[in-house]
Amino acid sequence: MFGEPHLLRNRSWDWHSKKARRMAESDSMATTGGHGETGEGESRRDFIQIVTGVFGAVGVGAVAWPFIDQMNPAADTLALASIEVDLSAVEEGQAIKVKWRGKPVFIRHRTKAEIEAAEAAPADELIDPEKDSDRVQKPQWLILVGVCTHLGCIPLGTGASETRGDFNGWFCPCHGSHYDTSGRIRKGPAPENLEVPQYTFLDDNVVRIG
Numbered sequence: 001m002f003g004e005p006h007l008l009r010n011r012s013w014d015w016h017s018k019k020a021r022r023m024a025e026s027d028s029m030a031t032t033g034g035h036g037e038t039g040e041g042e043s044r045r046d047f048i049q050i051v052t053g054v055f056g057a058v059g060v061g062a063v064a065w066p067f068i069d070q071m072n073p074a075a076d077t078l079a080l081a082s083i084e085v086d087l088s089a090v091e092e093g094q095a096i097k098v099k100w101r102g103k104p105v106f107i108r109h110r111t112k113a114e115i116e117a118a119e120a121a122p123a124d125e126l127i128d129p130e131k132d133s134d135r136v137q138k139p140q141w142l143i144l145v146g147v148c149t150h151l152g153c154i155p156l157g158t159g160a161s162e163t164r165g166d167f168n169g170w171f172c173p174c175h176g177s178h179y180d181t182s183g184r185i186r187k188g189p190a191p192e193n194l195e196v197p198q199y200t201f202l203d204d205n206v207v208r209i210g
């Protein structure tokens with residue numbers, strides 16, 4: 001039903017290990033606001049705008065993430081947290097941004113055309129070759145860690161009015177990296193595709209990330 005989720009999970013953890021240092025660097029840059037859309041105020045507004053569709057969970061029980069934010073849980077608690085996101089309100093062609101382990105996660109409800117473009121990308125044109133089918137559990141749902149693999153900016157393209165770059169996915173304006181509708185790097189200095197986090201669909205509309 002979900003393709004081969006165990007493969008995706010294993011791949012995600014491998015990837016996570018491979019890029020642990022990079023993501024740590026990304027966190028540092030986001031905190032200092034050194035690049036692009038990493039200003040804390042702006043990011044927080046973005047997250048709050050989509051909170052009605054998100055359940056945050058730390059340990060047992062589900063609460064909205066602003067409540068978690070106000071409670072200011074210990075850093076080690078956040079590091080272990082998973083979130084559950086209700087996708088039922090995300091229409092085809094829309095994307096949302098949620099916060100997970102201190103990082104943005106992009107969730108796009110892909111259109112048929114976006115799926116076809118992702119699947120049709122020639123392997124020899126990919127900077128970081130990877131099949132679209134290895135990056136999604138359900139073709140219509142693309143879930144990515146929203147941190148540019150170059151130097152850690154948050155790429156544009158999730159908001160309806162944001163530019164999506166030359167490949168109709170995401171665009172990182174910091175140094176000009178273009179990602180496609182599978183979140184793969186297609187042009188610019190970023191060396192790797194946007195990371196696919198570990199996630200599990202709990203039912204047709206709810207996904208647990210982490």
Ligand code: FES
Nearest residue numbers: 148150151172175
């Ligand atoms: S940080 Fe994204 S292109 Fe440099």
